[in-house]
Amino acid sequence: GSSTESKASEETPKATGTPSFKIAVIPKGTTHEFWKAIHAGAKKAASELGVEVIWKGPVKEDDRESQIAVIEDFITRGVDGIVVAPLDSSALVAPIEEAIGKGIPVVIIDSGLNSDKYVSFVATDNYKGGKLGGEHLAKLLGGKGRVVLLRYQVGSASTQEREKGFLDAMKENPGITVVSDNQYGGATTETAQRAAENLLAPLKKPDGTLSIDGIFCPNESTTVGMLRVLQDAGLAGKVKFVGFDSSPTLIAALEKGQIHGLVLQNPFNMGYLGVKTMVSHLKKESVEKRIDTGATLATPENRNNPEIRQLLEPPRE
Amino acid sequence: MPFLEMVGLSKSFGATKALDSVDLAVDTGEVRALVGENGSGKSTLMRILAGVIHPDQGRMRLDGREYAPHNPSDARRHGVAMVHQELSLCNHLSVAENVFLGVEPSRLGVLERNELERRTRDALSRLGYPDLSVDLQVGKLPIATRQIVEIARAVAIGCRVVVFDEPTSSLTEEDTERLFEVVRSLRNSGHAVVYISHFLDEVREVCDTVTVLRDGEVVPGDGAGRDGFSADPVGSLSNEEIVRRMVGRSVDELYPRSERRPGEVVLEVRGLTGRQRPSAVDLSLRRGEVLGVAGLNGSGRTELLRAIFGLDPVVRGEVRVAGILRSGAPFESWRMGMGMLSEDRKQEGLALGLTIADNMTLPCLHRFGRWGWVDHRAEEATARSWAESLGIRCRGVGQKVSDLSGGNQQKVAIGRLLLHDVDVLLLDEPTRGIDVVSKSQIYQLIDRAALQGKAVLFVSSYLPELLGVCDRIAVMRRGRLARTLPASEWTQEGIMAEATGA
Amino acid sequence: MRRSETWRGVLNTASLLAAWLVIFLVFSVLKPESFPSVRNLETILRQSTIVAMSALAMTYVIVSAGIDLSVGSIAACVSVVIAVLLKDGYGPWTAVAVGLACGAAIGLLNGVLIARLKVGPFIVTLGTYLIVRGVAKGLGQEQTVDPQRQVWLNDLLGSLGPEERWRIFPNGIWLLIALAVLAALTLRHTRFGRHVVAIGSNEQAARLCGVNVEATKVWIYTLSGLFAGLSGLMLFSRLRLGDPTAVVGMELEVIAGVVIGGASLSGGEGSVVGSIIGVLIMYTIRSGCAQYGLPNWVQEIVTGAIIVAAVALDRLRLRKTA
Amino acid sequence: MRRSETWRGVLNTASLLAAWLVIFLVFSVLKPESFPSVRNLETILRQSTIVAMSALAMTYVIVSAGIDLSVGSIAACVSVVIAVLLKDGYGPWTAVAVGLACGAAIGLLNGVLIARLKVGPFIVTLGTYLIVRGVAKGLGQEQTVDPQRQVWLNDLLGSLGPEERWRIFPNGIWLLIALAVLAALTLRHTRFGRHVVAIGSNEQAARLCGVNVEATKVWIYTLSGLFAGLSGLMLFSRLRLGDPTAVVGMELEVIAGVVIGGASLSGGEGSVVGSIIGVLIMYTIRSGCAQYGLPNWVQEIVTGAIIVAAVALDRLRLRKTA
Numbered sequence A: 001g002s003s004t005e006s007k008a009s010e011e012t013p014k015a016t017g018t019p020s021f022k023i024a025v026i027p028k029g030t031t032h033e034f035w036k037a038i039h040a041g042a043k044k045a046a047s048e049l050g051v052e053v054i055w056k057g058p059v060k061e062d063d064r065e066s067q068i069a070v071i072e073d074f075i076t077r078g079v080d081g082i083v084v085a086p087l088d089s090s091a092l093v094a095p096i097e098e099a100i101g102k103g104i105p106v107v108i109i110d111s112g113l114n115s116d117k118y119v120s121f122v123a124t125d126n127y128k129g130g131k132l133g134g135e136h137l138a139k140l141l142g143g144k145g146r147v148v149l150l151r152y153q154v155g156s157a158s159t160q161e162r163e164k165g166f167l168d169a170m171k172e173n174p175g176i177t178v179v180s181d182n183q184y185g186g187a188t189t190e191t192a193q194r195a196a197e198n199l200l201a202p203l204k205k206p207d208g209t210l211s212i213d214g215i216f217c218p219n220e221s222t223t224v225g226m227l228r229v230l231q232d233a234g235l236a237g238k239v240k241f242v243g244f245d246s247s248p249t250l251i252a253a254l255e256k257g258q259i260h261g262l263v264l265q266n267p268f269n270m271g272y273l274g275v276k277t278m279v280s281h282l283k284k285e286s287v288e289k290r291i292d293t294g295a296t297l298a299t300p301e302n303r304n305n306p307e308i309r310q311l312l313e314p315p316r317e
Numbered sequence B: 001m002p003f004l005e006m007v008g009l010s011k012s013f014g015a016t017k018a019l020d021s022v023d024l025a026v027d028t029g030e031v032r033a034l035v036g037e038n039g040s041g042k043s044t045l046m047r048i049l050a051g052v053i054h055p056d057q058g059r060m061r062l063d064g065r066e067y068a069p070h071n072p073s074d075a076r077r078h079g080v081a082m083v084h085q086e087l088s089l090c091n092h093l094s095v096a097e098n099v100f101l102g103v104e105p106s107r108l109g110v111l112e113r114n115e116l117e118r119r120t121r122d123a124l125s126r127l128g129y130p131d132l133s134v135d136l137q138v139g140k141l142p143i144a145t146r147q148i149v150e151i152a153r154a155v156a157i158g159c160r161v162v163v164f165d166e167p168t169s170s171l172t173e174e175d176t177e178r179l180f181e182v183v184r185s186l187r188n189s190g191h192a193v194v195y196i197s198h199f200l201d202e203v204r205e206v207c208d209t210v211t212v213l214r215d216g217e218v219v220p221g222d223g224a225g226r227d228g229f230s231a232d233p234v235g236s237l238s239n240e241e242i243v244r245r246m247v248g249r250s251v252d253e254l255y256p257r258s259e260r261r262p263g264e265v266v267l268e269v270r271g272l273t274g275r276q277r278p279s280a281v282d283l284s285l286r287r288g289e290v291l292g293v294a295g296l297n298g299s300g301r302t303e304l305l306r307a308i309f310g311l312d313p314v315v316r317g318e319v320r321v322a323g324i325l326r327s328g329a330p331f332e333s334w335r336m337g338m339g340m341l342s343e344d345r346k347q348e349g350l351a352l353g354l355t356i357a358d359n360m361t362l363p364c365l366h367r368f369g370r371w372g373w374v375d376h377r378a379e380e381a382t383a384r385s386w387a388e389s390l391g392i393r394c395r396g397v398g399q400k401v402s403d404l405s406g407g408n409q410q411k412v413a414i415g416r417l418l419l420h421d422v423d424v425l426l427l428d429e430p431t432r433g434i435d436v437v438s439k440s441q442i443y444q445l446i447d448r449a450a451l452q453g454k455a456v457l458f459v460s461s462y463l464p465e466l467l468g469v470c471d472r473i474a475v476m477r478r479g480r481l482a483r484t485l486p487a488s489e490w491t492q493e494g495i496m497a498e499a500t501g502a
Numbered sequence C, D: 001m002r003r004s005e006t007w008r009g010v011l012n013t014a015s016l017l018a019a020w021l022v023i024f025l026v027f028s029v030l031k032p033e034s035f036p037s038v039r040n041l042e043t044i045l046r047q048s049t050i051v052a053m054s055a056l057a058m059t060y061v062i063v064s065a066g067i068d069l070s071v072g073s074i075a076a077c078v079s080v081v082i083a084v085l086l087k088d089g090y091g092p093w094t095a096v097a098v099g100l101a102c103g104a105a106i107g108l109l110n111g112v113l114i115a116r117l118k119v120g121p122f123i124v125t126l127g128t129y130l131i132v133r134g135v136a137k138g139l140g141q142e143q144t145v146d147p148q149r150q151v152w153l154n155d156l157l158g159s160l161g162p163e164e165r166w167r168i169f170p171n172g173i174w175l176l177i178a179l180a181v182l183a184a185l186t187l188r189h190t191r192f193g194r195h196v197v198a199i200g201s202n203e204q205a206a207r208l209c210g211v212n213v214e215a216t217k218v219w220i221y222t223l224s225g226l227f228a229g230l231s232g233l234m235l236f237s238r239l240r241l242g243d244p245t246a247v248v249g250m251e252l253e254v255i256a257g258v259v260i261g262g263a264s265l266s267g268g269e270g271s272v273v274g275s276i277i278g279v280l281i282m283y284t285i286r287s288g289c290a291q292y293g294l295p296n297w298v299q300e301i302v303t304g305a306i307i308v309a310a311v312a313l314d315r316l317r318l319r320k321t322a
């Protein structure tokens, strides 16, 4: 796994007079479009506010230990504030509290942390997002049918929230049965694709069509992996499919009607607000403890609305 | 009742019957020679005694008690120690650690270094090597010295039975003499000693009694042995008689030498200098000529061959084969018509995990088939005919080389050179571990090769065979070629004097 | 090979095939409605192809007593190279050619370091494992690269539509089969193959016997890089995008497949066909467990246990016949 | 050790230490304001401890010409075991004892399979690598396990508060240092240690001399499991939870550290202190690159290149002196 560190420090006339803060922004990983959008948002905030943003992800994608090391290195190196998307709600408590103890304030983005010492928590409500996706799928199915859930990865809090939201939405529809919800896609698109293939194989009817009516995937890599399998088998579009997050591949599928809904977060805003909140705090202004960046549903119908378009193709870094 | 008694021992390896109901008895204060052809089962018998392998049938008694060692350390606990035919040392450990490996003096698992080194020094002094430093890594020692360490391992711990399996195959005359002293003193202090060798002179010099094995069975003697066990006093048998018992017929004309007419020069070495050895060696070799190289262990004969062949880096000098300069690695040497036999067949000579045919044909696969493809049938047929003409004891050329006895492995390695039909043969100790009969076979092959116009460079530590087989003999001393004379002008004493620089 | 050995080889392959059949049958009984079908077999084959491709050349590497840890990184890197070139508008043939050339070049680098510098293959390829992964991420700008083009590469491993059923398998699998046959014949029946075996059995003896050990090793690792490149091509074809973080840990799967297939890591032994079956066994287990609905962690346990058991049984059988 | 050898050993260690110093100095020059500080050194040490702990026993494994791929899985599994026990209300000592016992038991299993069934260590530990990872996930119910308790285990690797500065390092690092000294002495000065070297140097010879090869191997792998368990304890202490998916790929880091430290994968050579420095070198590079702000992919390339270069230089140096 990996991430680029880059510095964005532009002196804008607006920002003269404010002290130039050094703010570390730490994503969970970097190979998803999602993090690129967060990076873009963080940079925009940096240039608007005239602060320096240092972008650095864990060396090993999705590795908690590796993310702890990144935070420690920033503590040693000395920054004015840390904006972090914690890979784990508990494991990251110690290093983050250590940073806070050493006088470095921390803003949490994307996923929660079991602590209340941070400045603010800027994130999507993932449970709501999952539920949104589930309700959309239920509506597409008319409240009855058989569905499957391909989970993301063991121990990932934000996707678990989404999965939970989705399953709760299913429970509200007694006509819907969840055929499978214990298979994991794993960290990459390739593993997700294999998992999806094996998940669908026993669900194929002799005539090649599927014996299920709906599919939900809780993040980008599982959604892409599932999409590939459906495309391969010529089933794309023939089964209702709701995914999460956005990427060029998924947008194309949405346009072709192969995906019937994408739950979108607002990563650009997350990065932007994360840095902005931190700067406000550093300037001794008061900030909200919880900032919801919202979840929106994109469908083949509404995909061309400007505000949806903006979320589907967020500015990237 | 004899001290050590082996009754009805049998052992088969798959289809090979290595031992067939062998009886053997050795007493304390006795040095027993065990002789026989290659593959007759000598090593197998002694490996059973030392607990390395287990017999299919039969039993052993030691000092009047039932003796059935589970493993080598069990055997050592019972006082049975063995010097193995192939070196078995740990190169990364020191001399002292090797000598006491498995039975290190220790307290609560912590080595007692001083004790360890003192006792090692004692053992080495008894062998006549008080100056060998006990804290050197064994991997850094020359082969001959390693053999000493191996022997020290057997005599250092208090044991009652000592087995030597061809201990002198890489020792000089001088070292051999010292070893004999040790063997005699073991006998005099009441040990039972078994001594395996292909050198009947050695047997005659150091052994009291002799037992002959043939095809895994003991050849019955004249009934002079004790308690019905077959063993004859060495003095009561002539060499011819022993050989007759070994092979079932008498063997004569040990050193065949046809009338050879040397042709043009085919191998020319000028000022050849390696990293350490050799230094500034000049020599030239004609077709149809056999040039012997004598010298002490460590004099650099092996290094000379390796440098000529391109296995070791050459610092200065040049090698020409039929006038063409050799510039590269061994694969070029083969292409130029030069082949080499290594003295270390286990490490370097043979791919033990592969078959006889694979090993024999490896350098000349291009002769079978074309475009890089290999015609197996032709390849196998050729290998089979050579295996037969060399008298290799095997179930077929598809057998793994690791299953063969030491001597038969050596024959495979020699077969490879002859089969490839090279012009220049570099032979390093070609008869090491080979029985008397096969030796004369190999001499014949060398002779035949020379007659066909090939040139042979023959390195050996066994002077009689050099004197018997070669046209000219060169003596090597500290990496330099001291003097080259026709074989007829050399005597054993002359060679030794030249080699030691006396 | 000697006749006796050919027999042994055939027997070994037969017993491996039998093992695979048993596993397939077990899952067929557990999931009779979906598992025992040609389509499912095709699915398993398509999943195995990426790993199997590298396993072909890895057989050579392992038979020569070497190891190549960089194959996964090379595959990921080649998938990125192909995707980037396609995205930049190059034709698919150019993309594939350049991608495979990159793979072979990395293999060549491995080979030269191993043969010339005499550094052990484990360390050299551990180094390139890291380096090439880094390069892949750099090339892809730490992103998956989606060329968003409809090219024939995309269908190398796609499942066949009903009108194409006459082809039985997609082209990628046919390519694998053809290369496997070629690799198997080369190992057994050419000088190069015999030299590989000799080096693995006793490198010093091979050198003494006039085998050009260095050149042969360079070839072996170059081949390994090239075939890892083919794995990368297959990976691209499956994902239709270049993914610098894909197939992490693939090298261990490749090695496991080769070893289940009868190769010994100390060299001198191994067969190409065995390796393919070894990979197939692993993927059949995985697919079977998943389709039977076992949780992922049970799948891992079962796969691990079967790997150990397969090799242990093999050793026991050999010891009996020896 | 022999006097001459002791010297060689000291020289080797000194040259490794010098290499580490050079790397540290380079980064100190590049980042003079933050890199050359005791706190930073402590940070690097704390980050290396998990891997270094396993590297201690891995040195034994590699010196004996073996390999253990399961250490990462064992560490993850032990962290889960400890977390589950703590969550269920057991005391921290009990949790640690049971956790370490599990690690040792898995190592024992490895050892028995390797020594008794004569299956190669690569395959056996590849199997347990998968199996144990699966078990960890099963135990943790495919979740990280958060005991949510404040116990002393949590502070084994925590950074020290100002009032504790007199202890210089946290307890976990002191434990590492103590065990390293013990392991180094054991390898050099006990029968067990010498037998390990003998097995790696020439297994057949060791057996002929009455070394109980099987028992020694079982011990070696049990130790490796136990130390991997200690890595798991350190992992738990760092994360304060049990994480079944943690430290994927750790085994390769451990092996790389040991080999950089001078061990040879063909056995017989290696030193405990060298291994520790090897791990330290890797983590210093990583931390230095991170603090200097290099992108991760550049960091991977640099690490890979340094691994190869370190070993290549070592070989060149040895060839010269030989």
Ligand SMILES: Nc1ncnc2c1ncn2[C@@H]1O[C@H](COP(=O)(O)OP(=O)(O)OP(=O)(O)O)[C@@H](O)[C@H]1O
Pocket: B013, B014, B016, B017, B018, B036, B037, B038, B039, B040, B041, B042, B043, B044, B045, B085, B393, B402, B403, B404, B405, B406, B407, B408, B433, B435
């Ligand atoms: N491990 C083995 N597997 C198969 N066959 C073996 C094995 N060890 C020995 N043999 C066979 O047993 C027979 C006796 O071998 P052994 O080594 O005892 O002969 P030897 O008398 O010591 O010969 P040499 O003088 O050549 O050393 C040979 O035919 C050999 O091929």
Ligand SMILES: Nc1ncnc2c1ncn2[C@@H]1O[C@H](COP(=O)(O)OP(=O)(O)OP(=O)(O)O)[C@@H](O)[C@H]1O
Pocket: B139, B140, B141, B142, B143, B144, B295, B296, B297, B298, B299, B300, B301, B302, B303, B459, B461
């Ligand atoms: N492991 C080693 N490291 C360095 N040098 C060695 C090693 N093994 C052997 N040698 C060198 O090679 C020679 C091998 O010893 P050996 O007793 O075989 O001498 P030689 O010159 O080959 O003569 P001979 O043919 O009589 O054996 C010694 O001179 C020794 O210096």
Ligand SMILES: [Mg+2]
Pocket: B042, B043, B044, B085, B165, B405, B406
């Ligand atoms: Mg013998």
Ligand SMILES: [Mg+2]
Pocket: B301, B302, B343, B428
């Ligand atoms: Mg010699």
